[in-house]
Amino acid sequence: MGIDTSVSFTGIRFENPFLLASAPPTESENNIMRAFDAGWGGVVTKTIGMHPVVNVAGPKTKFLRNNPEAGTLSMNKGRGGVLHSSWNWELISDKPLDDWIPRIERIKQAHPGKVLIASIMAGSGSDRELDHWRTLARACQDAGADGLELNLSCPHMDRPDMGSNIGKDQELCSFVVQVVRQAVHIPLWAKLTPATSDIVVEAGAVFRGGADAVSSSNTWPSLPLIDPDTLEFELNVDGYTSSGGLGGPAILPLSMAKMAQMARAFPDKAFSGIGGVSEFAHALNYFLLGCGTVQICTAAMLDQAIGPHVIARLVEGLRAFLERHADRGWTSVESFRGLRRDNVIQQSQIRRPDHSEYQGGFDAEGYADRDS
Numbered sequence: 001m002g003i004d005t006s007v008s009f010t011g012i013r014f015e016n017p018f019l020l021a022s023a024p025p026t027e028s029e030n031n032i033m034r035a036f037d038a039g040w041g042g043v044v045t046k047t048i049g050m051h052p053v054v055n056v057a058g059p060k061t062k063f064l065r066n067n068p069e070a071g072t073l074s075m076n077k078g079r080g081g082v083l084h085s086s087w088n089w090e091l092i093s094d095k096p097l098d099d100w101i102p103r104i105e106r107i108k109q110a111h112p113g114k115v116l117i118a119s120i121m122a123g124s125g126s127d128r129e130l131d132h133w134r135t136l137a138r139a140c141q142d143a144g145a146d147g148l149e150l151n152l153s154c155p156h157m158d159r160p161d162m163g164s165n166i167g168k169d170q171e172l173c174s175f176v177v178q179v180v181r182q183a184v185h186i187p188l189w190a191k192l193t194p195a196t197s198d199i200v201v202e203a204g205a206v207f208r209g210g211a212d213a214v215s216s217s218n219t220w221p222s223l224p225l226i227d228p229d230t231l232e233f234e235l236n237v238d239g240y241t242s243s244g245g246l247g248g249p250a251i252l253p254l255s256m257a258k259m260a261q262m263a264r265a266f267p268d269k270a271f272s273g274i275g276g277v278s279e280f281a282h283a284l285n286y287f288l289l290g291c292g293t294v295q296i297c298t299a300a301m302l303d304q305a306i307g308p309h310v311i312a313r314l315v316e317g318l319r320a321f322l323e324r325h326a327d328r329g330w331t332s333v334e335s336f337r338g339l340r341r342d343n344v345i346q347q348s349q350i351r352r353p354d355h356s357e358y359q360g361g362f363d364a365e366g367y368a369d370r371d372s
Contacts, residue, residue: 003322004332005315007041009292010187010212010270012146014115016041017333018283018314021274021295022119022149022191024061025305027093029103033110035300038308039315042115044295047092047151048100048140049121050132057237060090062224063248063302075234076227085251086298087224087235089156089244092121097136101143108144116144117189121151124172125161133176134183141184150180152206153193153218155245164193164218170205177209189272191215194258203262203269213270214262215295217255219245248298252276256285260344263290267341278310280317290338 007017019042025031027046035043066073067081075087093100100118107116118140123129137148152173157163166172177190190206192199194217203214221243224235233241255275263271273286278299286294296314300307322330330336352358 002331003319005318007292007333009272010147010189012115012187014041014293015113016311016315016318017287017293018042018311019044019115019117019272019293019295020300020306021297022047022151023297023301024088024090025297025301027095028305029107031306032107032116034308035306035311036107036111036114038306039311040114040306042117042146042293044117044149045093045100045104045119047119047121047154048095048097048136049092050097050136052096053091053094055091055094056089059235061086061088061301062235063087063298064225064250073225074227075224083249083298083302085246085248086219086301087222087244087246088219089235089242091156092151092154097139101139104140104143104145115146117147117149118143118145119149119151119191121154121163123159123161124166124176125159129161130176130179133180137180137184141186145186147187147189147212148180148184149189149191149215150177150211151191151218152176152202153191153216155193155195155219155221156243164195164221167191167193167202168196170201173202174205174209177206177211181210187212189213189215191218191274193218194255195221198261199258200261200265203266207266207269213272213292215272215274216262217251217258217275219247220251220254222246247275249276249278252282252285256289259286259289259291260341263338263341264344267338277314280314280321283314283317284321287333287337288340289344290341292333292337 005016007014020035022044032043062075063086064075064084065081066084072079120136122132152167154163188211190211224233271291272293273291274295277283277296283294299310303310
């Protein structure tokens, strides 16, 4: 058998397992069209809501870079260094649902073989808000969206009944998923926040509510750094800042830990991994933990907004990986998916050395002289 880069995920066939995540680039119809032309297997739209949204004044997304030689970690221009992370405090799409519906229809007409997932979000504090979930879901389904990703994870929503505030409440997130599940028949993915004490609890809740998959992680709640020269936050409006979302390379190990928890707890469920991916070697971590698809944002934003070079590297990396392991009979992602899931165990279960080999404990004053 030859190499097959396609995957079947929640009943949807993707020509490759790499998706553009819901983010600023996927709000533009033109960008989504370009992304499909570039070879992405799927795109998740910028989150669509019912309410008018007005973003903060000034920049909404910045990139943090680390320069070890200069001793700087900064998002200010001119500091140089290698990419550490992205930071944003951008809200959901400022386009109303009525603007999105014809866009979804045109995108699917132009690319019927590509997968378009509509990200949606509403509140949960009233029957009216629950009706908003139903309206959003049905409208996107009728417009041709292949699936829905429910945003239960936005890290900078002030409302207690929206975004990550839903995702941290197992009863709320399960109920919201159930409401949407009863309204539509296309696959549902629940995007969960990592800012919770035990993400397995929320994962279990959304699966009980009828979710077909969990996407994780959204960006991590964080603050921009303070400039040591001006003593101002590097991203601020009138001197003030607020919590935003950290993404990019810095969150890869953090998001892997959350994914491992969920994948071990629910080995037969579907997961879409997000966080810190720009090369196939990064995506491989999520596949080996059990994910069926991987979503990318920061790397694509830095590559012509939609990552034409990023997706080319990812697909080529997958092909090369399968070719290297052809002697094992591996022909697709499914051949190795979840291979390292069960290697993540409790720290107390990790083997300890024999007493004679043990050099730790409380006897040593420090670590400079291990022989004393």
